[in-house]
Amino acid sequence: MSTQTTLTQFIIEQQRNTAEASGDFTLLLNDIAAACKRISHTVNRGAITGMLGSAESENVQGETQKELDIVTNDIMVDALNWTGHLAGMVSEEIDDPIAIPSEYPKGKYLALFDPLDGSSNIDVNLTVGTIFSILTSTEGVDAKLSDFLQQGTEQVCAGFVLYGPSTMMILTTGQGVNGFTLDQDVGEFVLTHPNMTIPEDSREFSINMSNQRFWEPAVQQYVEECIQGEEGPRGENFNMRWVASMVAEVYRILTRGGIFMYPFDSRDPSKPGKLRLMYEANPMAFIVEQAGGVCTTGRQRMLEVQPTDIHQRVPVILGSKNEVNRVVSYHQE
Ligand code: AHM
Ligand code: MG
Secondary structure, three states, X not given: OOOOOEHHHHHHHHHHXXXXXXXXXXXXXXXXXXXXXXXXXXXHHHHHHOOOOEEEEEOOOOOEEEHHHHHHHHHHHHHHOOOOOEEEEEEOOOOOOEOOOOOOOOOOEEEEEEXXXXXXXXXXXXXXXXXXXXXXXXXXXXXXXXXXXXXXXXXXXXXXXXXXXXXXXXXXXXXXXXXXXXXXXXXXXXXXXXXXXXXXXOOEEEOOHHXXXXXXXXXXXXXXXXXXXXXXXXXXXXXXXXXXXXXXXXXHHHHHOXXXXXXXXXXXXXXXXXXXXXXXXXXXXXXXXXXXXXXXXXXXXXXXXOOOOOOOEEOEEEEOHHHHHHHHHHHHO
């Protein structure tokens, strides 16, 4: 018998330790994993599917959608809407909450997701991913928009799947962070990275430097000190990485530490940041905190931001505790 722990085994064993576990949650996670395997397969086939490039549409945030944004959104919705575990869904690609079709039973969970994060990387064959967050709602009742507007502290589960050289799922249910690699031969996610933790210190930062002129003084100061290296106040040299896929940056930080910032910038007063709270920042914040790191807007713990809109944007600063806390302290000066 194989000694490898599959995702399903792992979830069932974790659920056995939870008094009120109904098995519903295990099934929901299996459905998400099944959808992500389909997405992985689709992304992996690349140009063969004829689905690279832009669709002739924009999402609610006014961004041009890639054809794969739409296809992967449909894979998630079709995999989850009939199962009876959900009371509603929110997707980056759809303006309003997605209702469960009337012919299907409604469950107690809400799924919020970015079906294909980093999709600008699709055409250049770099890592992309799916990010998801699970909240609870009233069982058996269609979720209203207001039911989704819960603080990140209310998440019961968060995860992301990375479609890179290998496909991986990173998951937390509030009992640490675990990483599973998709074994393509048998089609199962197997536990390969148990108890992932983020080193408290790091000398690697991640930010889109082309936006520098729009940043606030706190972020300007932090990055300037990194760039000055040994000759500056930090007295050490720093390294920089920018993949333009948050999933890849967060995975790197879970693996070797670092700080990732998509901070507040002054480009457009209606957008206090680029990343979306409900299905990008909050799930990543839950994972990062569970791995011993910190995630903040610069002024507030991410998980305590009170959402007012399902697609609202927030500044994001996350990663190694001591580096993120330094940036927070610069915001207070
Ligand atoms: P997306 O959800 O439309 O793909 O946008 C989110 C992505 C993040 O993964 C990444 O950190 C950021 O956008 C990159 O932005 P930029 O293009 O400014 O480098
Ligand atoms: Mg995204």
